[in-house]
Amino acid sequence: MKERAYYENVNIANEKRLRGLLQELPSFCREFFIGIEPSTSSRTRIAYAYDLGIFFEFLHENNSYCGKMEIKDFPLELLERITPFDIEEYLQYLKYYEKDGVEHTNDERGIMRKLASLRSFYNYYFRKELIEKNPAALVKMPKIHEKNIVRLDVDEIVLLLDEVETGDKLTERQKIYHKKTKVRDLAILTLLLGTGIRVSECVGLNIGDIDEKNNGIKIHRKGGAEVMVYFGDEVAEALDAYLDERLEITPAEGSADALFLSLQNRRISVRSVENLVKKYSRLVTTVKNITPHKLRSTYGTNLYRETGDIYLVADVLGHKDVNTTKKHYAAQADERRRMAAKSVRLREKKK
Numbered sequence: 590m591k592e593r594a595y596y597e598n599v600n601i602a603n604e605k606r607l608r609g610l611l612q613e614l615p616s617f618c619r620e621f622f623i624g625i626e627p628s629t630s631s632r633t634r635i636a637y638a639y640d641l642g643i644f645f646e647f648l649h650e651n652n653s654y655c656g657k658m659e660i661k662d663f664p665l666e667l668l669e670r671i672t673p674f675d676i677e678e679y680l681q682y683l684k685y686y687e688k689d690g691v692e693h694t695n696d697e698r699g700i701m702r703k704l705a706s707l708r709s710f711y712n713y714y715f716r717k718e719l720i721e722k723n724p725a726a727l728v729k730m731p732k733i734h735e736k737n738i739v740r741l742d743v744d745e746i747v748l749l750l751d752e753v754e755t756g757d758k759l760t761e762r763q764k765i766y767h768k769k770t771k772v773r774d775l776a777i778l779t780l781l782l783g784t785g786i787r788v789s790e791c792v793g794l795n796i797g798d799i800d801e802k803n804n805g806i807k808i809h810r811k812g813g814a815e816v817m818v819y820f821g822d823e824v825a826e827a828l829d830a831y832l833d834e835r836l837e838i839t840p841a842e843g844s845a846d847a848l849f850l851s852l853q854n855r856r857i858s859v860r861s862v863e864n865l866v867k868k869y870s871r872l873v874t875t876v877k878n879i880t881p882h883k884l885r886s887t888y889g890t891n892l893y894r895e896t897g898d899i900y901l902v903a904d905v906l907g908h909k910d911v912n913t914t915k916k917h918y919a920a921q922a923d924e925r926r927r928m929a930a931k932s933v934r935l936r937e938k939k940k
Contacts, residue, residue, distance in 0.1 A: 592846050595793035595856065596809045603631035610638035614645065615663035621713050630811055640706035646688075647679050668711065668720050673727040680704060680731070697731045704730060739877050740887040741870075746782060748873045753778055758872040769852060774865055776831035777849060777857075780806075781866075781881055783824035785888030785906050787811070788862050788881035795846040796835070799828065810907045818905070889914070 593601075611619060618641065622634055629637075645663065648655040654670065655663065683695040683703060695703070704725070711725040741749065752758060753775045756767040767774075781791060790808040798807040805819045831849075840847060840854050847856035862881055870879035877883070885906065893902050903914035 592843065594809075595795070595847070596813070599789070599793075600631050603635055607631065607635050607638055610635065610642060613642055613660065614638065615661060615665075615667075617663075617665040621710060624713055624717075625709075630813075632811075636702075637706050637709070640703045641710060643683070643703065644679060644707060647682055647686075648675075651678070651682070665714070665719060668714060669722045671724050673724045676704075676707065676725055676728045680728070697733055700731050701733060704728060738886050738890075739879070739883050740890050741782075741874075741877070741879065741883070743891075745873050745877075746887065749869055750775065750778065750782075752872045753869050759868075763868070766852070770865075772831050772834050773849060774869070776827040777862060778866065778869065778884070779824050779827035780820070781884040782888055783820050784818050785885045785892070786818060787885065787907075788859050791881075792849060792857050792859055792862060794848040796832075796848050797846065798848065799832075801825075801829075814907075816907070 607622070611622065618638075622638070625634065625637075645655075645660045648663075648667075648671075649660050650656070652675070655667065680700050680703075683700050685692070685694050687693070708725045711720070711723050714720045715723040715726075753771065756764055756771065759767055777791065780786070781788070784806070786806075786808055790810070793809060794806060800806065800817065803817075803819065804821070804825050805817045807815060807817055809815055835848065835850065838850060838854055840850055844850060844854065844856045849857040849862075851857045851861055866879060866881050866884065870877070873879075889902050889906055892905065893899065896902070899914055900911055902908075903911040906914065908914045
């Protein structure tokens with residue numbers, strides 16, 4: 590039997606999880622999830638289901654009408670009974686609440702995402718003319734305070750890769766594992782820094798996805814698109830060194846095609862890559878919280894500085910909307926505009 594592709598396994602696992610979440614939602618919600626299926630990823634639908642679950646639990650606990658019935662029995666008509674003030678109360682509740690003895694908090698971005706989920710939910714039924722009121726559309730989005738994008742500086746990149754190679758600052762226990770994983774870890778970090786691919790795209794790579802002749806890798810983007818991403822000689826050297834090691838390893842069942850393997854010889858997980866990035870980056874900087882996504886931002890920043898082409902950056906990073914890219918790299922654009930101001934001289938200074 591042919592080994593199933595990594596992204597196919599992820600989609601199947603997500604679909605199972607989604608079905609479990611739908612069991613806890615009102616029955617009329619199924620139409621919404623069927624309706625958005627062609628235009629959303631499985632991860633997006635899970636996020637919607639999770640957010641809607643919190644909303645309906647809030648109504649069940651805080652609304653006298655909703656408290657009289659089980660959440661699964663909520664009727665579609667309920668959506669029209671909800672007022673904008675009810676939703677504003679829900680957003681206030683999201684800042685801090687407890688569930689099953691666990692405290693939960695949401696910052697302004699978390700609240701914005703949950704309101705966006707609710708708006709999409711209401712918009713679906715409103716456009717279908719199944720409801721006549723759309724209270725979610727009347728609630729203002731919270732004001733978002735932009736955060737500085739965390740990324741590694743050029744010298745920090747050098748230090749990071751040097752630490753992966755030497756392991757000098759690791760603890761004695763970490764050094765034991767470092768001997769076994771050094772070549773793999775260097776390949777992973779060099780690949781992330783040299784291509785800007787997502788961590789999920791990295792762990793999903795198979796040996797057959799590498800195009801050694803053209804220095805490229807075939808990856809599956811969010812949404813299922815299959816694209817080729819190209820890399821330079823430094824990435825090629827790191828991958829070649831790891832491939833020599835990888836081809837000598839007998840992988841565990843189900844991981845025969847996987848490029849990057851764990852110490853258990855199974856396809857490495859997203860969490861494992863996140864942990865190794867955290868481990869090495871803390872040896873370089875304790876101020877910046879570096880994650881695989883921050884390495885992606887580092888690559889995007891370096892590419893934009895070298896080319897000044899925001900559309901190229903958007904394409905390589907796989908952003909569907911170039912405005913997303915512009916928002917993330919606005920600081921670099923401002924920096925380039927400042928340089929332009931200094932480059933043009935109208936009159937020579939008098940001596």
